[in-house]
Amino acid sequence: MKWISSAHKATQRVLVSRQHLLLHVGSCPRYFHASNTIRWSKSYQIQASSLFSGRYYSISANQNVTKSSSYSFCRLPYAYNKLGNSIKNVDLEIISRESIKPASPTPHHLRTFNLSIIDQYMFDVYTPLILFLPNTDNTSVTNVVTKRSKHLKEALSKILTQFYPLAGRVKENLHIECNDEGVYYSEARVNQKLKDFLCHPDDEKVRELMPESPCIAESLLGNYVIRIQVNFFLCGGIGISTSVSHKIFDGHTFHMFMKAWAAAARGSQDILSPNFVASEIFPNNPHLEHPSPSKIMATKTLSTKRFVFDSTTLAFLKNQLIVMPSSGHPPTRMEATTAVIWKAVAKAASKVRPFGPQSPHALFSAVNLRKRASPPLPKDSIGNLIDGAGAICFPKRELHLPTLIGELRESIAKINSDHIESMKGEKGHEILRKLKQPMDVTREGDCIMASSMLNSGMYNLDFGWGKPVWFYIMNAGFDRFLALNETLKGGGVEAIVTLSLEEMEIFERDPELLSYATVNPSPLRFLKH
Incomplete structure (x- = not known):
């Protein structure tokens, strides 16, 4: 096994390769480890009852299921028992499948949507996300479901006239053919x-x-x-699940799409119009080879668990970390929670694989370019307008949270307007081409990829029948992944962490981590605030 011999060499590799690794979100892992959960007391259920009102509706035996004529579909299993048989955790039944097309045809001159150079470097994979909405309507659940099903479809068709690339198909890693074939749309009970x-x-x-x-x-x-499934629960509550192509979707783009869909569903006439400037700022390269899977993608059984930091804990944590090497302002909640998790992940990795004093562990954080450019990129611009910031620590040395925050902050600060300017044109093509080579520090999995949707506004979405009670982000295929998200109320942070089974067994028992975070709590706990 080849190990990195010097910290200087490792640092250079981090700086050279950080973008490539952040840009490549990998394919969905086929096997996921079942995580143990904590069963919360009935008090959470009782206090939340008003948000989940509504009578049961019956499931009819006569269901009209329309299969797509263009594709055959299969549900990929994520859980297996010891005998290798698929485990079914949810009693779910698909009741319809169809393609939702734009309400009006896309004009001929808009039929080709060019990808940007950053889009090109993205793996052609789906990122899974889901939004849970309660039913607060006391009328017949059957009528509620019928009405909301119709509104969601009509609203989606309406906004696809603005988000027309989403109804097309990716072609040759250069562009999306905007042929109005529609988005995959299914409903389930x-x-x-x-x-x-x-x-x-x-x-x-x-x-x-x-x-x-x-x-x-x-x-x-x-x-x-994009693929969408609307899951109707017995009470009339809804889980809107989406699998979105990373060839055009970053986190900001996803929020814009969902915000426009919600506005149309509640009857708003103020429909968001996306800006398609990305390919003009970062033009694509016709000679770029299609990216191949990275060694950091999942190839074995993984474990994913949630760790929630409440606002009281975050206030205490940030207060303890106010003095640090690169101090300019107190740590943000993203910096504080990321540092705690990075430290625990690095320690776990060093206990399952050989690490020396000069052996680094890397953190790669996704950075939104829109506000960092000069002048800022339009806030309604869609596409992958992100870059990756790389930082390293050395697990076999003493790890201090203030130092880790300083490393994280410094790495992100380097994604500034000058750096963004260097990514444009032919020079940018050359920079991204060099970033295609994976670095040695990640070959043995000694890194974690991080993405944040804090302050994204997902909990403010309103489809016309109440705001979400939970928004959940899933790993699209990284061996080791951290996703940060808001809690429903109180300004907390939900951290979704994916690690190998061996690392998770150590990580989830880390005393410092557990002093700040709660493992796998029910989202309903936040409804009492």
């Missing part, structure tokens, strides 16, 4: 009330609510750009 589902959710169970995947899932080329 879940034989469970939403509040019961949310009492003890885990990553494995939530994944069973995701849309079916094309059997040719190895590539998005020629496939849907």
Whole structure:
């Protein structure tokens, strides 16, 4: 096994390769480890009951299921028992499948949507996300479901006239053919009330609510750009699950799309119009080879768990870390939570693999370029307008949280307007081409990829029947991954962490981590505030 011999050499590799690794979000892992969950007391259920009102509706035996004529679909299993048999955690039944097309045809001059150079470097994979909405309507659940199903479809068709690339197909890693073939859209009935589902959710169970995947899932080329499944619970609550192509979707783009869909569903006439400037600022390269899977993608059984930092804990944590090497302002909640998790992950890695004093562990953080450019890029611009910031620590040395925060802050600060300017044109092509080589520090998995949707506004979405009670982000395929998200109320942070089984067993028992975070709590706990 080849190990990095010097810290200087490792640092250079981090700086040279950080973008490539952040740009490549990998394919969905086929096997996920079932996470143990904490069962919360009935008090959470009782206090949340008003948000989940509504009578049961019956599941009819006569269901009209329309299969797509263009593709065959299969549901990828994520959980297996010891005998290798698929485990079913959710009693779910697909009741319809169809393609939702734009309400009006895309003009001929807009039929080709060029990808940017950053889009090109993205792996052609789907990122899974889900939004849970309660039913607060006391009328017939059957009528509520029928009405909301119709509104969601009509609203989606309406906004696809603005987000027309999403109804097309990716072609040759250069552009999206905006042919109005539509987005994959399915509906399912879940034989469970939403509040019961949310009492003890885990990553494995939530994944069973995701849309079916094309059997040719190895590539998005020629496939849907986005797949949607609307899951109706017995109480009338809804789980809107999406699998979005990373050839055009970053976190900001996803929020813009969902915000426009919600506005149209509640009847708003103020529909957001996306800006397609990305390919003009970062033009693509026709000679760029299609990216191949990275060694940092999942190839073995993984474990994903949630760790929630409440606002009181975060205030205490940030107060303790106010003095640090690169101090300019107190740590943000992103910096504080990321540092705690990075430290625990690095320590766990050093206990399952040989590490020396000069052996580094890397953190790669996704950075939104829109506000960092000069002048700032339009806030309504869609596409992958992100870059990656790389920082390293040395687990066999003493790890201090203030130092880790300083390293993280410094790495992100380097993604400034000058750096963004250097990414444009032919020079930018050359920079990104060099970033294609994976670095040695990640070859043995000695890194963690991090992405944040803090302050994204997902909990403010309103489809016309109440705001979400939980928004959940899933790992798209990294061996080791950290996703940060808001809690429903109180300004807390939900950290979704994916590690190998061996690392997770150590990580989830880390005393310092557990002094700040709660493992796998029910999202319903935040409804009492």
